[in-house]
Amino acid sequence: MWETRSVELNVRLPREFAAELEEVQRTDPELLSRLIVYGLTRRAIFHQLKADRQVTVEASAQGASVS
Numbered sequence: 001m002w003e004t005r006s007v008e009l010n011v012r013l014p015r016e017f018a019a020e021l022e023e024v025q026r027t028d029p030e031l032l033s034r035l036i037v038y039g040l041t042r043r044a045i046f047h048q049l050k051a052d053r054q055v056t057v058e059a060s061a062q063g064a065s066v067s
Contacts, residue, residue, distance in 0.1 A: 013021065024032050 021032070
């Protein structure tokens with residue numbers, strides 16, 4: 001797929017949620033890894049779509065002011 005490397009993340013979460021994530025990390029670390037990759041991918045796509053939309057809106061506004 002692509003080259004990977006490990007990183008250590010420290011986040012502050014509500015206690016119950018943190019306990020559940022610790023359990024997932026112990027029992028199925030691959031699942032936790034996939035969930036993080038999924039979330040980061042969604043975030044990247046959202047930011048790209050938002051940037052593309054902003055460019056489209058600005059281009060439309062410039063086109064309207066020229067007419």
